[in-house]
Amino acid sequence: RQVNEAVLAHDGPLYADVGGDVDVSFEFSPPKTDKAEENLWQSIATLQPLSPRFLSVTYGAGGSTRDRTHATVARIARETDVPAAAHLTCVEATREELDAIAQEYWAAGVRHIVALRGDAPAGADGYAPHPGGYENAAALVAGLRRLHPFEISVAAYPECHPDSIDAAADLDNLKRKIDAGANRAITQFFFEPDTFFRYRDAAAAAGITAEIVPGIMPIASVAGVMRMAAMCQTDVPAWLTRLFEGLDDRPAARQLVAATVAAELCRKLYAGGVKQFHFYTMNKAELSFAICHLLGVRAGGAAQAKVAA
Numbered sequence: 411r412q413v414n415e416a417v418l419a420h421d422g423p424l425y426a427d428v429g430g431d432v433d434v435s436f437e438f439s440p441p442k443t444d445k446a447e448e449n450l451w452q453s454i455a456t457l458q459p460l461s462p463r464f465l466s467v468t469y470g471a472g473g474s475t476r477d478r479t480h481a482t483v484a485r486i487a488r489e490t491d492v493p494a495a496a497h498l499t500c501v502e503a504t505r506e507e508l509d510a511i512a513q514e515y516w517a518a519g520v521r522h523i524v525a526l527r528g529d530a531p532a533g534a535d536g537y538a539p540h541p542g543g544y545e546n547a548a549a550l551v552a553g554l555r556r557l558h559p560f561e562i563s564v565a566a567y568p569e570c571h572p573d574s575i576d577a578a579a580d581l582d583n584l585k586r587k588i589d590a591g592a593n594r595a596i597t598q599f600f601f602e603p604d605t606f607f608r609y610r611d612a613a614a615a616a617g618i619t620a621e622i623v624p625g626i627m628p629i630a631s632v633a634g635v636m637r638m639a640a641m642c643q644t645d646v647p648a649w650l651t652r653l654f655e656g657l658d659d660r661p662a663a664r665q666l667v668a669a670t671v672a673a674e675l676c677r678k679l680y681a682g683g684v685k686q687f688h689f690y691t692m693n694k695a696e697l698s699f700a701i702c703h704l705l706g707v708r709a710g711g712a713a714q715a716k717v718a719a
């Protein structure tokens with residue numbers, strides 16, 4: 411019943427009326443094994459024909475995936491015709507080390523960095539900047555800007571970052587990142603369209619004019635999403651967990667439900683004027699592909715989808 415009310419409250423266009431003007435990007439994590447690498451490249455092969463704006467690759471906690479992130483991003487830059495974006499964090503690295511990594515990216519033809527502070531290592535008592543490092547994401551953005559004319563994305567938190575005193579301080583922080591030279595913000599995942607709309611309004615009121623792209627998390631695993639949501643203090647509505655009840659042994663039904671839930675979120679965001687979506691693919695292409703398909707994003711690009719329609 412709650413789901414129906416939510417749908418009615420935010421109803422927008424039918425799927426057939428969405429599309430032709432939607433842009434997407436996809437996020438992957440660097441593979442740890444040969445099998446995972448094969449899976450990643452299959453996922454990229456599935457999603458690349460949708461002409462995404464960029465494919466981004468995460469950076470493991472404390473720089474643990476530094477080499478794997480670099481290898482994956484460089485291969486995307488080399489072997490696909492989609493711009494590659496490298497995530498980079500300030501954790502446990504000096505400014506010189508981070509500048510050197512960024513220089514290597516530039517030399518490899520990578521022009522887009524997702525600039526992040528990162529999290530404290532496991533067991534540490536809160537985040538502490540490296541003594542010779544960039545203090546936070548805003549400082550990293552400024553550092554990158556001094557090096558090369560990178561395209562720079564930063565993180566944004568519609569439900570407030572756990573380290574922030576309050577939502578206003580969190581928005582001030584986002585504004586500092588944009589003022590330091592970031593081109594766009596990509597949000598942490600969330601499940602209610604209003605969460606995004608309220609945040610977008612508050613950002614506009616705070617003078618933030620850069621685009622804020624919603625980060626969409628298709629629910630490949632409920633347990634996994636619950637764990638991540640607890641860490642980043644994202645609300646998982648009760649209606650959402652109820653939708654997945656009884657599906658533990660039904661992977662196909664679970665996929666259909668997951669695609670429906672994420673596509674509904676995107677459809678309602680589209681109704682509120684959102685035209686760009688960033689997908690946390692978890693290296694599983696099929697879900698993101700299905701959601702994009704519902705949004706009218708097809709192989710050959712938006713223009714072709716429009717013509718076909």
Ligand code: FAD
Pocket residue numbers: 467468469470471472497498499524525526527528529545546547548564565566571572573574575579580583587596597598599625
């Ligand atoms: P910042 O924007 O620097 O700030 C984090 C918090 O600290 C904010 O609440 C801010 O208000 C506060 N703060 C910062 N500076 C100050 C200051 N001077 N005084 C007071 N308060 C301050 N993590 C990874 O490890 N690897 C990844 O690849 C990765 N990719 C991500 C991609 C996206 C799209 C998102 C949304 C998150 C990603 N993260 C990743 C998680 C991110 O690293 C964490 O959320 C981290 O805790 C904060 O990083 P940030 O860049 O938002 O930090």
